[in-house]
Amino acid sequence: MGDCCRDAQPFRLCSGLRFLGYIMILLVFAIVAVSYYAVIVVAWGPQLLHGGLLSILAFVIVLLFHLLLVLLLWSYFMVVFHDPGAVPVGWQPASKGTYSALENSVILADHIAIDTRESEFSSTEGSGRRPSIRYCSHCQNNKPPRSHHCSVCQRCVLKMDHHCVWVVNCVGARNYKFFLLFLFYTFLETVLDSLALLPHFIKFFGDARNHSGSPGNLAVTFLSFVLNVAFALSLLCFVVMHTSLVLSNTTTIEVYEKKKAVEWKYDLGKRKNFEQVFGSNKLFWFFPLFSKNDLHDVPALHGLDFPTHSDIEV
Structure with a gap:
């Protein structure tokens, strides 16, 4: 979404997109709430009290659900509130x-x-x-x-x-890692929800025919299952796409530019490309945080200086 909006009409469209974004935030929390009610309150929470293997399985599902939910929301808030990085006023190249x-x-x-x-x-x-x-x-x-x-x-x-x-x-440069983690954890959460709700989704049709069970709970279970399956399939495509982009050190905007290049100068090898986004400290790879050493030693995380093939060769 580069240099567009050159006249009044597109500018109004851009403002509309920003307003749409606030609606999307509410939609995210609505989907989380529906999934939480269906998986924890209706499906597996009550199973914790039954004892036996079913209770152990319920405990594992409930634990994983909350762990992924915390990581998902943590990453999401970091993307929403963390500045991707703006060009400093009066920026000049290093060699003036x-x-x-x-x-x-x-x-x-x-x-x-x-x-x-x-x-x-x-x-x-x-x-x-x-x-x-x-x-x-x-x-x-x-x-x-x-x-x-x-x-x-x-x-x-x-x-x-x-x-x-x-x-x-x-x-952008300073919140791309958080966005990728948000995609990754949301994908895992939706897959978990889909698998956890699958038996209840199948049971839904029998309960509907026999008019047994709470109509509200049946409706929430059905809706949550369908939403989670749909999002899991959609997110799988995005996870695969962005994994490919990270490993080739390419942004979505640069895909076309890379196709025209004989050799993509920012491609430093899969490991170094990964570290350009996630840092070199493995302890921080799966959390929406950067270590102080990475912020000091990996200039690409600041978005102003990027190593290229020529830098590596030298």
Whole structure:
């Protein structure tokens, strides 16, 4: 969702997307509430008191449900409230001397063929002569590598992946890990809910025919099962897609750009690519947190500096 919204009508659409995001947050909590009621209150919570193997199975399901729910919500809140990273005002490349004349020409003529000039700068990327310097005509600011302008957030986002209406926020360099963990734990939760509710879903049809059981509980169980199966199948596609993107060190926006490249310069190997998003400390990989060492030693987590093939070779 890059540099769009150039006139009044799309701007209204972008504002509508932000409002839609708040509705999505309520929808997330509604789905969690329905699933909790169906799995814990109706299906497996009462089984804890029966004793025997069934009680042990119920304890395992209830424990896993709450563990995944905590990790899911923790990751979700981190995506919603954590800044993906915005381009600092007046940002300049690290080596300023080589580009001073070029930067001045862009600033003085920012209303004249900006897009043409930007494409010319980008064409030098990978040639070995100098890195590209891009300029955002909306923010009136230079853009670091891999950053893009979000028309919903109205700013340039560092290593922007996409704007997600489900979290009312952009997914970028500083919260991409949290977004991936949210996808992963939500997928596991929906799979667990689907398996836990499957016997009760099958039993639903017998109870419906015999008019036994509470109609409200039957309806909630049926609805929760269908929702969880649908979300599990949908999330599986997203988990597979983003796993592929992480292992190739590519964002959703960069997929097309990568196809045109002979060799993707940010691809440092699967292990290093993974660490560019999750850090190198294994203890923090499955939690929406970064260690102090990773924040200090992995520049890509800050979204301004990204190692490339040439850096590794040197």
